[in-house]
Amino acid sequence: MVRMKVDLKLWLARIADVCFPKQCLLCGRTLLGSENHVCTLCLAALPRSEITKTQDSPMKDAITGVRGIVDANAVFSYVHGNDVAHLVHEFKYHGYHSLAVEMGRLMYDEMFRMAILGDYDAIVPVPLHWTRLMKRGYNQTECLCRGLSGKSGWPVENLLKARRHGSQTRRSGTLRRVNPKGKYYLRDDARTKGRHFLLVDDVFTTGSTILAAAEALLSRSDCRVTLLTFSLTNG
Ligand SMILES: [Zn+2]
Numbered sequence: 001m002v003r004m005k006v007d008l009k010l011w012l013a014r015i016a017d018v019c020f021p022k023q024c025l026l027c028g029r030t031l032l033g034s035e036n037h038v039c040t041l042c043l044a045a046l047p048r049s050e051i052t053k054t055q056d057s058p059m060k061d062a063i064t065g066v067r068g069i070v071d072a073n074a075v076f077s078y079v080h081g082n083d084v085a086h087l088v089h090e091f092k093y094h095g096y097h098s099l100a101v102e103m104g105r106l107m108y109d110e111m112f113r114m115a116i117l118g119d120y121d122a123i124v125p126v127p128l129h130w131t132r133l134m135k136r137g138y139n140q141t142e143c144l145c146r147g148l149s150g151k152s153g154w155p156v157e158n159l160l161k162a163r164r165h166g167s168q169t170r171r172s173g174t175l176r177r178v179n180p181k182g183k184y185y186l187r188d189d190a191r192t193k194g195r196h197f198l199l200v201d202d203v204f205t206t207g208s209t210i211l212a213a214a215e216a217l218l219s220r221s222d223c224r225v226t227l228l229t230f231s232l233t234n235g
Contacts, residue, residue, distance in 0.1 A: 104147020
């Protein structure tokens, strides 16, 4: 009986594929069975951030001298109107949460290519305030993390919460150890001591958002944080 149900589901999916073939979100080409949302050619052509360990970047500048933050990288380059911006827009505002999961898987492949895979104890998404979460229905960054986790095995831990009207100031030098009014705060049961976190967000613009989240992660006890975003804005 169970087998019949599975077969039926598979057949219905095949019929749907024939009647309504899925198309690439970027070029409109019909997707192959192994492709999801974006075709292989378009994925290969997405502009990479090209951040390297030695090259200067706004991300490396933002964490210079900040105690506890080990490294900062972005996978793709976000320019207004480019394909990366289009994908972010789709998974952020048009309900494509499964696209974000797929992009999270791609982030793992790119981390491998960039030689930035590390000894992370957990992946932590930058959270949304619950009112925004209710409105959108999902946190796109958590979806990215789930895709990344599926390939890497690093667990996703929602250790942070967002305040509605928290301040979001950019700090240079050592981050404040106590952060009573920051944009983000640690959950009461969050275990951070001695651990290494991969803190993930979708877009890095000025860095104030992800740095505020890092500040909260580092606020209770000594731990290490590496920043990773899906994209880095460039104009
Ligand atoms: Zn395409």
